[in-house]
Amino acid sequence: MKKKIIDAQIFRTKISNKTIWLFVLLKESNNIEGWGEATLSGKDDEIFKIKDKTFEIILNKIYISPLEFKNILPFKNIVQASISSAIMQCLWDIQGQIEKKAINEIFHQKRKQIEVYANFNRSTIDRTLEGVKLNSKIVRDHGYKFVKFAPFDEVIPNIETNTILKSMRKGLDRIEVIRDVFGPKVNIMIDCHWRFNYDAAVQLLKECKKYNLYWLECPIEENIKNLSLIRKLRLKANSFGIKLAGLETKILKKGFHEYVKAETYDVMMPDIKYAGGPDEMLDIEKVLIKNNISFSPHNPSGPISHAHTLQICGATHEESLMEHQFKESIYFDKLLNTPNPEIKQGKSLIPKNNYGLGVDINKLELKYI
Numbered sequence: 001m002k003k004k005i006i007d008a009q010i011f012r013t014k015i016s017n018k019t020i021w022l023f024v025l026l027k028e029s030n031n032i033e034g035w036g037e038a039t040l041s042g043k044d045d046e047i048f049k050i051k052d053k054t055f056e057i058i059l060n061k062i063y064i065s066p067l068e069f070k071n072i073l074p075f076k077n078i079v080q081a082s083i084s085s086a087i088m089q090c091l092w093d094i095q096g097q098i099e100k101k102a103i104n105e106i107f108h109q110k111r112k113q114i115e116v117y118a119n120f121n122r123s124t125i126d127r128t129l130e131g132v133k134l135n136s137k138i139v140r141d142h143g144y145k146f147v148k149f150a151p152f153d154e155v156i157p158n159i160e161t162n163t164i165l166k167s168m169r170k171g172l173d174r175i176e177v178i179r180d181v182f183g184p185k186v187n188i189m190i191d192c193h194w195r196f197n198y199d200a201a202v203q204l205l206k207e208c209k210k211y212n213l214y215w216l217e218c219p220i221e222e223n224i225k226n227l228s229l230i231r232k233l234r235l236k237a238n239s240f241g242i243k244l245a246g247l248e249t250k251i252l253k254k255g256f257h258e259y260v261k262a263e264t265y266d267v268m269m270p271d272i273k274y275a276g277g278p279d280e281m282l283d284i285e286k287v288l289i290k291n292n293i294s295f296s297p298h299n300p301s302g303p304i305s306h307a308h309t310l311q312i313c314g315a316t317h318e319e320s321l322m323e324h325q326f327k328e329s330i331y332f333d334k335l336l337n338t339p340n341p342e343i344k345q346g347k348s349l350i351p352k353n354n355y356g357l358g359v360d361i362n363k364l365e366l367k368y369i
Contacts, residue, residue, distance in 0.1 A: 001064065001098060002062050002063070002064060003028050003029065003030075003062070003063055003064070003094070003098070004028065004029040004060060004061065004062055004063070005026050005027065005028055005029075005058050005059055005060070005061070005091075006027055006028070006029050006059070006060065007026070007027040007059075008024070008025070008026050008027075008051075008055040008058070008059060008087075009024070009025045010022060010023070010024050010025075010038070010047070010048065010051050010083075011023045011024075011025070011361075011363075011366050012044055012048070013302075013331070013335070013366055015302075015328070015329040015331050016122075016328065016329060018122060019041075019122065019328065019329070020039070020041075020044050021037065021039045021301065021302035022037065022038040022039050022040070022044055022047060022082075022086070023035060023036070023037055023038070023086075023302070023304055023361060023366075024036040024037070024038055024083065024086035024087060024089070024090055025090065025361075026058070026087065026090040026091065026094065028094050028098075030098075032094050032097050032098065033093075033094070033360065034089070034090035034091060034092070034093030034094035034097070034356065034357070035089070035090060035093055035304050035357060035359075035360055035361060036085070036086030036087060036088070036089030036090040036093070036277075036304060036308070037086055037089065037272075037273055037301060037302050037304035037305040037308070038082040038083050038085070038086035038273060039082075039273055039301040039302055039305065040078065040079065040082040040273070040274075043078070043079055043082070046079045047079055047082055047083050050074075050079065050080065050083065051083060054073070054074065054080070054083050054084065054087070055087075057069065057072055057073055057074075058073075058087060058091075065095075066088060066091035066092055066094075066095055066277075066279070067279065069087070069088070069091065070088070070276070070279070070280075073087060073088070075251050075252055075276065077251075078249055078251060078274055081251040081252075081274045081275075081276070082273055082274055084276070084277075085272065085273050085274055085275065085276055085277045085280075086273065086277075087277075088276060088277025088278065088279070088280070089272065089277050089278060089304070089308050089357075091277075092106070092277065092278045092279070092308075092356075092357075093308075093356040093357040094356065095356070096355050096356030096357065097355045097356040099355075100355050101355060101356075102311065102314075102351055102352050102353075102354065102355060102356065102358055103278060103308070103311035103312075103315075103356060103357060103358075104310075104311045104312070104313075104314030104315045104350055104351075104352070105352065107278070107279075107282055107312075107315035108315060109314050109315055109350065109352065110314065110315055110316065110317065111313075111314055111319060111350060112314075112349060112350055112352075113347050113348060113349045113350060114310070114313045114314070114319060114320065114321075114322055114347070114348055114350065115145065115146065115319070115321050115322070115346060115347060116144075116146075116321075116322050116323075116324045116343050116346055116347065116348045117144060117145075117146035117147060117148055117187075117189065117321055117322070117323055117324065117346070118139050118142070118144045118146070118147045118148070118324055118326040118346070119147075119148045119149075119191075119300045119323050119324065119325050119326060120135055120136070120138075120139045120147060120148070120149060120326040120327075121148070121149050121150045121191065121300075122300070122325065122328045123135060123325075123326050123327045123328050124149070127153055127174075129173060129174065129177050132149075132151075132174050132177050132178065133177050133180075133181055136177065136178050136181035136182065137181055138327075139326055140181055140182055140186070142326075142343075142345075142346075143344070143345035143346055144186070144345075144346040145185075145186060145187060145345075145346045146186070146187040146188075146189065146214065146321060146346065147178075147182065147186060147187070147188055147189070148188075148189040148190070148191055148217070148323070149174070149175075149178055149188075149189075149190060149191070150190070150191040150192070150193055151170075151171035151172075151174035151175055151178075151190065152167075152168055152171035152192060152193070152195050153170070153171070154167040154168070154170050154171065155167045155168050155171065155192075155195040155196065156195070157194060157195045157196075157221075158197075161197060161199045161200045161203075164195075164196060164197065164200040165200055165203055168196075168200070168204060168207075172207055172208075175188070175190060175208065175211050175213075176211065179211045179212070184212065187214035188211065188212075188213055188214055189213065189214050189215045189216075189217060189245070190208065190213055190215075190216050190217065191217040191218060192204075192216065192217060192218050192219045192220075193218055194218050194219070194220060194221050194222065195219075196219045196220055197220060198220055198226075198229045198232075198233065201219040201220050201233055202233070202236060204216070204219065205233070205236050205237050205240055205242065206240075208240070208242065209240040209241075209242075212241070213242045214242070214243065215237075215242060215243035215244065215245040215266070215267055216237055216242055216243075216244055216245070217244075217245040217246060217269075218245070218246045218248070219233060219244075220233065222246060222247065222249075222250075222259075224258060227258060227259065227262040227264060228262070230244070230246070230259075230262070230264040230265070231262055231263050231264050234263070234264060234265060234266060237266075238266070243266040243267055243294075244264075244265050244266050244267070245265055245266065245267035245268070245269055245296065246259075246264070246265050246267075246268065246269065247259055247265060247268045247269055247270065248269045248270070248271050248274075248298035249271070249274055250270065250274070250275065251274055251275065251276065252275065252276045252280055253276075253280060253283050253284050253287060255275075256268060256270070256284060256287065256288075257287075260287060260288070260291050260293065265293065266293065266294060267293070267294040267295075267296050268284075268288055268293050268294070268295065268296070269296050269297065269298040269323075270284045270285075270295070270297060270298065271297065271298040271299065271305075272297065272299070272305060272308050272309050272312065273301060273305055278308060278311065278312055281297065281312045282312060282315060282316065285316050285317060285318075285320070286317065289317055289318055294320075294321075295316060295318070295320050296320055296321045296322070296323070297309045297312065297313065297320060297322050297323060298323055299322060299323040299324065299325075300323055300325045301325065302332065302335075303332050303333070303335055303336050303340055303359065303361075304357070304359070304361065306324065306325075306332075306340055307340055307351070307357050307358060307359045308357060309322055309323075310322070310340065310341070310348060310350060310351060311350070311351065311357065311358070313350065314350030314351075314352075322348070324343060324348075331365070334365060335361050335362060335365050335366065336359050336360070336361060336362065337359070337360050337361070337362045338354065338358070338359050338360070339359070340359060
């Protein structure tokens with residue numbers, strides 16, 4: 001069926017002092033609307049600067065498949081990738097509604113539910129040990145088997161090793177509190193947000209051995225010159241029974257190539273908002289499976305990103321562990337006309353009963369934020 005996009009909009013939604021969600025809406029000539037998310041921390045102004053030029057690529061063009069736009073949308077940097085990935089999300093949402101299929105059915109649904117882990121970092125406003133303890137208890141009582149936190153607030157990137165080692169002490173204290181609250185059976189992941197250098201990261205791994213972490217995420221800067229260092233950190237982490245995870249900001253399948261080749265990570269974490277949209281996420285997963293690397297989608301953002309990532313996880317070849325931002329904002333649910341599936345005991349159903357994405361935003365609610 002031939003289609004044409006006749007309107008494109010982007011909505012900027014500030015939900016906290018730290019977080020702005022960006023949503024893209026495309027309208028097809030039969031008044032079918034598709035939603036995508038382009039949230040990119042601290043870069044929303046840059047996305048707005050290129051939105052009109054990017055929308056021109058798709059507006060009023062006759063097409064049959066969303067894939068026709070894949071090679072003409074810009075993906076040269078993460079700002080371009082964010083809006084282009086959101087457009088691809090919208091196009092697949094529209095495609096599903098036209099075909100009367102959920103997105104995961106278009107890509108051949110393989111499971112009905114998946115494991116979800118709680119990222120409770122941003123919902124922990126009080127960063128004292130008592131504050132971390134209280135929020136950890138709330139997360140624990142929801143029954144998640146996997147949880148993630150970013151404890152190293154005091155560590156400043158690109159400073160000398162001894163200073164990093166001193167400044168990471170409070171972060172280690174937070175990890176200890178988290179392990180005490182959750183006990184030995186819950187899997188704990190720690191996000192470093194690229195704050196460490198290699199030597200400090202090695203020491204961090206030694207310190208973390210006693211906490212029995214499931215994975216350590218993004219310890220050092222991710223670039224081609226650091227490939228061998230990341231691989232060495234992976235081997236060191238593995239010797240302590242810890243996995244190394246990363247690559248949440250890479251663009252398209254080719255952005256992962258050198259890291260796969262260099263055997264850098266046990267777990268790679270493509271984000272549907274940057275990696276190229278639904279079809280590209282599944283292509284990336286195929287590459288990772290072939291190389292015995294776990295696919296675990298990065299997804300700490302808004303409800304549209306969450307919905308699209310759920311759809312993809314329903315169609316992956318192997319069952320994946322998906323991230324979920326835990327109660328950062330009431331608007332995660334309030335913005336939607338139809339809510340995302342409820343997470344129970346760390347499990348989420350894969351939507352199938354509604355066509356396309358299965359959720360859409362109440363535009364009236366956007367006006368009140």
